[in-house]
Amino acid sequence: MLKAQDIMTTDVVTISGSATVAEAVALMTEKGLRSLIVDRRYSEDPYGIVTETDIVYKVVAYGHDPKTMRVYEIMTKPCIVVPPELGVEYVARLFANTGIRRAPVIKGELLGVVSVSDILAKGNFVNQPQRPYIEDEIDAARDEARRICAEQGATSQACAAAWDIVEELQATASHNRADRALS
Template sequence: MLKAADIMTTDVATIRSSATVAEAVKLMQARGWHALIVERRYDQDAYGIITEADIVYKVIAFGKNPAKVRVYEIMSKPCIVVNPELGVEYVARLFAEYHLLRAPVIQGELMGIISLVDIMNKSKSLELPRVVILEQEIQDAIKKARTVCSQTSPRSEQCAAAWDVVDELQAELAHQEAKRIDKTAFEEYCEEFPEAMEGRVYDAWCSG
C-alpha cells in the first residue's frame, strides 16, 4: 500500500509566525507554493499552516493591508499533521473528515507536505481500487495455498500457514466492503479435504 511518504511533496517552505502576510505571499509566488508551514517557536510547540485561501478569505476579502497583518493572525494552529507511514487511503479519509486540502507530513521533524492533488495524481487507488487489489491478492493466495497443500499435505503446518494468509486477506476485504464472510476460502477447501482442519490451531474450522 502506498504511504504518505511515497506521494508527499518534499519541496516545502516554512515561515515565521511573526512574518507579515506580504512576506508570505512573496515566498509563495517565488516558488509557486499554495501553502507554507509555520515554524514552531520551540521544540514542543505545534506547527501551523497558512494557505492561499487564508490570505484571500481573511486579508484580501476584508481589504486589509498584507504588509500590516502577521501570519499568526490568520494561520491555522495547531494544524492536522500526517505521519509519513500512514497509508494513502487513510490520509484521504483524514482529509475527508476534516475537509483538508493539504497537511504537513511530520515525524519528529517536517518531512514534506501532502495535498489532494498529490493523492489524486500519485495514488494508484484511482486506477485500481483497494478492493480490486485485494480480490486479486486473495485469488493469488488461494492458488498458492492449494499448491503448498498439494506439495506437502492438507494436514501440514505449511498448508495451515498458507491458508492463514488467505484468511487475513479475506477479513480485510470484508472490512473494506463492510460485509460479513459467509464462507471462507479455507472452509470451502475443507469441504474437499476435511483432514485440513487438523493442521489448524482453531478446532472450529470446517466443523460447520
C-alpha cells in the first residue's frame, strides 16, 4: 500500500501567523503553491495551515484588504496532520470524513504536504483499489456465516453461500496484500 510519504509534496513553504494576507498571496503565487504551513511559535505549538480557499472565502469574498488582514485571522490552527506512514486510502478517508483537501505530513518535524491532487496524480487507487477496512469486513462476514449455519444447518445452501462470501473477501484481501508486497 502506498503511504502518505510516497505521494506527498516535499516542496513546503511556511509563513508566520503574523504575516499579512498580501504576503501570503505573494508567496503562494511566487512558489506556485495552494497552501502555506503556519510556523509554530515554539516546539509544542500546533501546526497551522492557510489555503487558497481560506483567502478567497474569508478575504476576497468580503472585500477585506489583504494588506491589513493577517494570516492568523483566517488560518486553521491547530490543523489536522498526517503521519508519513499512513496509507493513502486512509488519507483519503480522513479527508472525506473531515472535509479537508490538504494536510501537512509530520513526524517530529514538517516533512511535506499531502493533498487530494497528490492522491489523484500519484496514488494507485485506479489500478489497485484497496478497501481500507477489509479485515473488519472479513470478521463480520465470518460471524454472519457462523450465525446462518447455526440457524439453518451446516449443510444448508444459505450456509454455503455465506462462506463463499467470506472466501471471496479473503481472496480480495490476499490479492491486495500481494499487490502491496510488489509495490
